[in-house]
Amino acid sequence: MTLHLVELPLSLRALHLWAGERKLGAGFDEGVALHHLIGEVFGPATLQPFRLLVAPRARTGTLYAYAADDANELRKRALPGLTPAHAAVIDLERLRSLPRPSSAWSMGQRLGFDLRIRPVVRIASDLHGANNDGKPVSFRKGAEIDAFLATVLRDRENTREGAYLDWLAARLGPAANLDRTATRLASFQRSWIQRNGRRVEGPDAVVHGTLTITDPAAFAERLARGVGRHRSYGYGMLLLRPPQKGIRC
Incomplete structure (x- = not known):
């Protein structure tokens, strides 16, 4: 299967109006709105992972x-x-695509890559302790829970960037x-998302970095599947770039 990188312009105002008319939940969740919109237009999971x-x-x-199909299809x-x-x-009419065989x-x-992630983990047992603020x-x-918080609760010394790169x-x-010398946490915020009728708060990060392919077939599959959880809501898409320069010793 040949993968295709798809590019689609959209109106932000019209997206907000469409989501409001559909009453997709309390407030506006960009990921939920896009999840429903592209699912209705192209079919479930046709454009996934994605990034706005x-x-x-x-x-x-x-x-x-x-996507598995090109722009014409x-x-x-x-x-x-x-x-x-x-x-x-x-x-x-402005939908375009390029093959990524x-x-x-x-x-x-x-x-190089530009990647938006929601770095969370599901814990295998009860976990108690103090967060980074004590x-x-x-x-x-x-x-x-937040992958960084999980390391803190397990008494492992690490920075937020270190935990997310791990x-x-x-x-x-x-x-x-992952080339750790040429990868950095470019931005971080905590954001609220809607899942299954509930509002959930958690980490929302962008990583800029460089990787080295070790298994070409597995890498092609990773591009198609995305990285981490919430891939159908705007996270986990590896946007490829030229390799980054080393940023630390």
Whole structure:
């Protein structure tokens, strides 16, 4: 299967209006809105993983995604069921794609990347202790928690960046090795998301870095599947870039 990198312009204002009319939940959750929109237009999980990039103060954004079909096939699939409300948000005429065949990847190949992640883990047993601010916290087995908080509660010394890069390295293997000297936590915030009718707060991070491919077939699959959890809500898409320069000794 040949993977395709898809690029789709959209109107941010129209997206907000569409989500509000659909009453997708309390407040506006960009990931939930896009999850429902692209699922309705192209079919469930057709454009996944995806990432919305918006310039500062812009009124439009660009959705990037990986798909099994190229732009022409995606357009044919979308047109029969497209509604005026959908068309107000996305511009199908400007939908474009480029192939990302598995033959493009080779052992030892170095690639830069830009990746938005929600670095969380599900704990295998009850976990108790104090968070990074010294406040007592307690979680039951199966809870989804911040990967950095998990290391703090397990009395392991680490920085937030270190914990998130450990998390990422584990999820890239065996497809690729993370170059820690050329990878950094570019941004971090805590954000609220909606899942199964509940609002959940957690980490929202962007990592810029470099990796080395160790298994080309597994790397092609990792591109198609994405990294980590919440991949169908705008996290986990590896946007490839030229390799980064080393940033630390």
